[in-house]
Amino acid sequence: MVYTGLYDFMRLQRQAPDPLYLQIKDGLIAAIRAGDFAPNERLPSERELSEQYDVSRMTVRQALLSLVRDGVIYTRVGKGTFVAAPKIDQQLRTLTGFSQDVQARGGRPSSRVLDADVVNAAPEVAAALRITPQSEVIRLVRLRLSDDLPLAVEKAYLPFVRFPGLLTHDFAVESLYAVLEHDYGLALTQAEQVLEAVVADAEEVRLLELTAPAAVMRMQRLTVDSDGEPVEYVLSSYRGDRYKFRFALQAGR
Amino acid sequence: MVYTGLYDFMRLQRQAPDPLYLQIKDGLIAAIRAGDFAPNERLPSERELSEQYDVSRMTVRQALLSLVRDGVIYTRVGKGTFVAAPKIDQQLRTLTGFSQDVQARGGRPSSRVLDADVVNAAPEVAAALRITPQSEVIRLVRLRLSDDLPLAVEKAYLPFVRFPGLLTHDFAVESLYAVLEHDYGLALTQAEQVLEAVVADAEEVRLLELTAPAAVMRMQRLTVDSDGEPVEYVLSSYRGDRYKFRFALQAGR
DNA sequence: CGTATAGACCGGTATAGACCATTTTGTGCT
DNA sequence: AGCACAAAATGGTCTATACCGGTCTATACG
Structure with missing residues (x-):
């Protein structure tokens, strides 16, 4: 138990890398904030994103669903995924x-x-x-x-x-x-x-x-x-x- | 276009069955409301539920994640899934x-x-x-x-x-x-x-x-x-x- | 020319299996 | 009896695949 304190210290310092879907989520947020996608503009389809990021479609979906929850994007069956209009009163x-x-x-x-x-x-x-x-x-x-x-x-x-x-x-x-x-x-x-x-x-x-x-x-x-x-x-x-x-x-x- | 109205009528009458994960979600909500599970009591594990409902574990998870979003349950890695304290909200x-x-x-x-x-x-x-x-x-x-x-x-x-x-x-x-x-x-x-x-x-x-x-x-x-x-x-x-x-x-x- | 329709593409749902980190439990050693 | 460690159980993440119904478009048909 000698190193417990040190271990805890290191664990806190070197925090584990975020899961893939969170990295993708952050990437998309950054892209949207950077203006790569205007409000109501279509994002690449889930299948395209899964190729771009080289992950399975389900992982992309996990990122997208999280963004939907946060109100950043919205989806339409058969049409695609779109950037939500910025909130009036942030x-x-x-x-x-x-x-x-x-x-x-x-x-x-x-x-x-x-x-x-x-x-x-x-x-x-x-x-x-x-x-x-x-x-x-x-x-x-x-x-x-x-x-x-x-x-x-x-x-x-x-x-x-x-x-x-x-x-x-x-x-x-x-x-x-x-x-x-x-x-x-x-x-x-x-x-x-x-x-x-x-x-x-x-x-x-x-x-x-x-x-x-x-x-x-x-x-x-x-x-x-x-x-x-x-x-x-x-x-x-x-x-x-x-x-x-x-x-x-x-x-x- | 003669039958458009009739088609709409039938479509409204025979509404599609809810997807599995929503049925499971409703089932769990009903069980919780019925008092089968007290606040902070553990629910069956995801693997057990997937057997009970005879669906894949991912489908069970979809139901559970939805309930987490609604604040009905909460999860703890390694421990289980628990009924949240009743919401003041309602x-x-x-x-x-x-x-x-x-x-x-x-x-x-x-x-x-x-x-x-x-x-x-x-x-x-x-x-x-x-x-x-x-x-x-x-x-x-x-x-x-x-x-x-x-x-x-x-x-x-x-x-x-x-x-x-x-x-x-x-x-x-x-x-x-x-x-x-x-x-x-x-x-x-x-x-x-x-x-x-x-x-x-x-x-x-x-x-x-x-x-x-x-x-x-x-x-x-x-x-x-x-x-x-x-x-x-x-x-x-x-x-x-x-x-x-x-x-x-x-x-x- | 207008319009059906086939097909491509979209997100939504669902499966089965795998590995991970955390937590609890059980076992066996001292 | 107590403790260290292995095993089991749990939710979290990720893959690969499949099919569904809604949406759009190009093409062939009348």
Whole structure:
């Protein structure tokens, strides 16, 4: 067991090459972004692509199906595969994190990192992220401010194996969502939230500079990627007097 | 071209059978819903399922991948395929009134009408409903209970001119949404909500049988009909310790 | 000239088999 | 009893092939 640490180190450094279908997917994305294919233009057929990349047609299909899921392309039986029209509002395709949220309200967001480390997952966290209990998770605890006034305490948990180099970023400056999107190519589009009103506990009173008794809104959010895989589990406490949660409801289509 | 209509008719009548993988998918969904598999319980392995359904493993995988995309199941290499925790999404994305909401959580909803009258609209109410200030509005104040325990105080305001006979109903028994739907033919499909955590005031402490200090979630909701016309403006106060707001967020498309 | 129709091409579905990395289980040794 | 290691089981990836029904086009027919 002498080399376990070293092995883990190497395993993390030299990450395994992506599977073929992901390489093909990335190649097609790059080609589309480079303008090789205009919106609504036909891509080479699956059989042609399988020749070009020298893989079986099924492997090409796996790449294409993934792109369809991400909304990059669409298919028509008998006609071909086409580049999807670019989204009108690209920012709205991502879920808004704290920074964008505050900005949208006209505030100036800032953050103070209280904790940024790797810990063993508590049972609740492991269950939410659907990882084995006690496995390593990144813990990122931040105090969130709007115009230099404390607004929320936010504890984010992410599976370490998936984002080994995440903590090299300075999250007092960078947005977690932005890093996940740009460095890991994740499109965060779905989340489940639970909101609850409680009387602030001692820690919340101290960090949010409240005077007891005060009310806080506790939020728990589970964000999943386009494959439905849990990406982050966030526990937040918002000052009740400075934060209102607005959203629109719409009945089942 | 004489028989085109007949051909279309037959084509619609005799719809093609679903592909195998969709049949398998539906079968698994039915089994899960029927309770054959509890949340986080392991499903039969892909190889077992391919024997049971007498199809190839790839076909089973196609069904399973589709279920993963839908968030119904999740997979873990080397371990198996598991039923996902039930989605909040389903019913709660639709616009529900208090009664349906409580029922969906397994509770027995009831109501006590505290006020049911016609008053002149306060400025805030008039602005929300987009009617002229001081015009008449129906005010319906109800204490909402789940299993006979106070859960919320709800003040609903509706424009009187639009629902003159509304107060002939007994809203201790009938659901406001049901009456609006059946008697006025309204399909309530859109609403805007604002949530806020506050320390309960004296009235809330008394009505909700709280012991101060306690936290309540104040909600204001503006419901509009399919024409975008405001229908009701509701101010609610939910006991923080008995009510959690769950909902799904989805970006883009 | 218009129009059927055959054939080529397209994505969608399905098969059978192979190998991989991860995880659990079982076995046999100390 | 405890532990190391092999074996079994699992989902993930990939190949090669086949057939289906929808779509388009060129060609032959009336």
